[in-house]
Amino acid sequence: xxxxxxxxxxxxxxxxxxxxxxxxxxxxxxxxxxxxxxxxxxxxxxxxxxxxxxxxxxxxxxxxxxxxxxxxxxxxxxxxxxxxxxxxxxxxxxxxxxxxxxxxxxxxxxxxxxxxxxxxxxxxxxxxxxxxxxxxxxxxxxxxxxxxxxxxxxxxxxxxxxxxxxxxxxxxxxxxxxxxxxxxxxxxxxxxxxxxxxxxxxxxxxxxxxxxxxxxxxxxxxxxxxxxxxxxxxxxxxxxxxxxxxxxxxxxxxxxxxxxxxxxxxxxxxxxxxxxxxxxxxxxxxxxxxxxxxxxxx
Amino acid sequence: xxxxxxxxxxxxxxxxxxxxxxxxxxxxxxxxxxxxxxxxxxxxxxxxxxxxxxxxxxxxxxxxxxxxxxxxxxxxxxxxxxxxxxxxxxxxxxxxxxxxxxxxxxxxxxxxxxxxxxxxxxxxxxxxxxxxxxxxxxxxxxxxxxxxxxxxxxxxxxxxxxxxxxxxxxxxxxxxxxxxxxxxxxxxxxxxxxxxxxxxxxxxxxxxxxxxxxxxxxxxxxxxxxxxxxxxxxxxxxxxxxxxxxxxx
Numbered sequence: 001x002x003x004x005x006x007x008x009x010x011x012x013x014x015x016x017x018x019x020x021x022x023x024x025x026x027x028x029x030x031x032x033x034x035x036x037x038x039x040x041x042x043x044x045x046x047x048x049x050x051x052x053x054x055x056x057x058x059x060x061x062x063x064x065x066x067x068x069x070x071x072x073x074x075x076x077x078x079x080x081x082x083x084x085x086x087x088x089x090x091x092x093x094x095x096x097x098x099x100x101x102x103x104x105x106x107x108x109x110x111x112x113x114x115x116x117x118x119x120x121x122x123x124x125x126x127x128x129x130x131x132x133x134x135x136x137x138x139x140x141x142x143x144x145x146x147x148x149x150x151x152x153x154x155x156x157x158x159x160x161x162x163x164x165x166x167x168x169x170x171x172x173x174x175x176x177x178x179x180x181x182x183x184x185x186x187x188x189x190x191x192x193x194x195x196x197x198x199x200x201x202x203x204x205x206x207x208x209x210x211x212x213x214x215x216x217x218x219x220x221x222x223x224x225x226x227x228x229x230x231x232x233x234x235x236x237x238x239x240x241x242x243x244x245x246x247x248x249x250x251x252x253x254x255x256x257x258x259x260x261x262x263x264x265x266x267x268x269x270x271x272x273x274x275x276x277x278x279x280x281x282x283x284x285x286x287x288x289x290x291x292x293x294x295x296x297x298x
Numbered sequence: 299x300x301x302x303x304x305x306x307x308x309x310x311x312x313x314x315x316x317x318x319x320x321x322x323x324x325x326x327x328x329x330x331x332x333x334x335x336x337x338x339x340x341x342x343x344x345x346x347x348x349x350x351x352x353x354x355x356x357x358x359x360x361x362x363x364x365x366x367x368x369x370x371x372x373x374x375x376x377x378x379x380x381x382x383x384x385x386x387x388x389x390x391x392x393x394x395x396x397x398x399x400x401x402x403x404x405x406x407x408x409x410x411x412x413x414x415x416x417x418x419x420x421x422x423x424x425x426x427x428x429x430x431x432x433x434x435x436x437x438x439x440x441x442x443x444x445x446x447x448x449x450x451x452x453x454x455x456x457x458x459x460x461x462x463x464x465x466x467x468x469x470x471x472x473x474x475x476x477x478x479x480x481x482x483x484x485x486x487x488x489x490x491x492x493x494x495x496x497x498x499x500x501x502x503x504x505x506x507x508x509x510x511x512x513x514x515x516x517x518x519x520x521x522x523x524x525x526x527x528x529x530x531x532x533x534x535x536x537x538x539x540x541x542x543x544x545x546x547x
Binding site: 045048049050051052065066068069070071072075077079080082083084085086087088089092093095096097099100101102140 | 301302306308309312316317318319393399401547
């Protein structure tokens, strides 16, 4: 579990992270969203002790990162896939990390197999594509088999196959009971991957909500009805319903079952009955509307 | 040694030897040392045998020639120490270093624990290589007397200089800046102050190191020379540690 308590980071005048209080729980994938400059990377860097908080705390299982005896066995964090010595081989980089935390050397080959880089072990890190670098970075994060994992934009540069692989990996890591804290700008991907969503803007928490609730809020049911009379009859019985086209009625806050039962009761003919989910992207845009730091004019 | 420190040292060791720059810089230092020593050996022999008698310096030791060469090319050797720190800032892999070992003092201790013995062996080897290159060219005007001490002393000075350099590199973080600062500290300032006749020139790490290596007790005893070098080393290491703790990675 990751706990942030009033976490704050200032650079002179600029407040990058502003009194963030948060609990990232084990056993699920927590998505971390926010516009560019919202403070996501800075927050993650403070969790692993790379940046020092101006005030407040970032704790892992109740302890500061610097107090962990073998930190790579407790927290795996991929923050910057390209941050490796370009001349060092993939295997040597992982070997040095393993030795630093007394992780058995066989784990190096195991994680390379896990990320599909078994054959690339001897390649120099500088020669890897961005996608390969992401896999390499994920391997490094997994090296110590840690219960807490942080990934900053891990799908950048991955091909569709890789994106899917990352999604499945995140899901399975969470299913094993680990804490998975994941940032990404790919909304559709996040919608498929995360259980919980944390959105920040200008360093402040905007929301911390289960994905299901976030998307359900604002969902509606559409009934496609060919007879104007039937449509009017339905509309009269459903509060808040409105016709969005000649033959489509949109009803907020009900289930398809309720509308279907009502149509049957009234003897109204239906051609379609479906749930309209709000996409995460729509919801995200609404939430961050006022918190975009670097936005194009609209 | 604490197991955490031992592990950190093992990681630094692995990192040092898994990049070409370490091998390359050490090899370049060795080649350069032999070339400069050979050149100085020829010059020394020539001075004693030419028509001019005012430049005769008599019989010298091959070790003294090596020490003289080292004064000119020590920056090349210390580049090994610079790169162990600044390359990590240049490619941002310092992030992984600090994620793996979040205790800043332990990171510095591990780097020093790898640098000191490596630089000791490298320094001693450089002395032997320099002497080896100079000896045949000195002819009748050179001996191998005192070479064991010279090699030992060059090893000690190199070890201290390596740690000093790492400390400075932690303060400055950039390769070019650190190399420039080291050039000013080890060569330019003592040279200028020496030329101006200032006694301060004798209290720089390179001049104290030179006194220590050449066994020159004209200014102060050898123990004091060594202490001056070690004091600079400790000061640079502490400054590096302070900033490593205080700044974001």
